[in-house]
Amino acid sequence: MKCTDFLKELTDYLDGRLTENLRVELDEHLHWCHECHVVMNTTKKTIEIYRDNQLYELPEDLRNRLHQAIMTKCRGSKPGKKTST
């Protein structure tokens, strides 16, 4: 297996969506290819960092204001029917 072949399967490898045979082949490649090992590890870390650090939390006061604004607009409208403008 070449590094380019490994790279093509990286997403499915990280998501655990490969067939057993292919996964074994990729593991074997990782065993001797340091560069692919680093790319795999750091890509995994990239996903984890973004997953663990929610960047845009909605503050509770803003959340309440938005909720109020949405419901006021909905009250002036009907479900499934646009208000005439």
Added chain:
Amino acid sequence: METIQKGVGESITSELALVQAAKGGDLEAFSELVRRYDRNIFRIAQHITHNEEDAQDVVQDAFLKSYQNLDQFQGNSKFYTWLVRIAVNEALMKLRRRRNDRTVSLDEDVETEDGSIPREVADWAPNPEQLYKQAELSDILKKTIQGLAPGFRTVFVLRDVEGMSTEETAEMLGLSVPAVKSRLLRARLQLRERLARYFKSKQAGDGQQ
């Protein structure tokens, strides 16, 4: 209304039951749907627009549009999938307006291979997040993801930040499953490449006089 028991005294009304009630004019039911998904929609909108004011507008417009078009929601997909699709379109429209560029779309720059071929192969520090204070880390992560084309960062956000499946992401964005997979791979590799400059291990002697 159909409910799912969750522990003693707690119950969660199913999404479909809330949608049905809202269709019949039950505003409380729709209010519950807003509470259920507003944080997610805000995050997705922020990631696409990079602008808090625009993200707030997207949250309001997406929920209002979904309410006004509830009769078109067939129930073949989840309400949330349908809602995200509306929100992504609204967010892209905001981005277009802000950039004064009608060509902004999910297809923008997706042909580029820039950053998709690993060049940076030095390993990272064992706990890269601890190299920076929380605020600095957030800035780095925001700046880095904002550098991706909209079609890449939207797929990454839905799939890896929001935890949607590949199939759900494809449905939300109106893309094929192979297209989502290809964009996800390139988004992940581009982010990795760009983060490497902040997180890679210092070689012995680096930074010393």
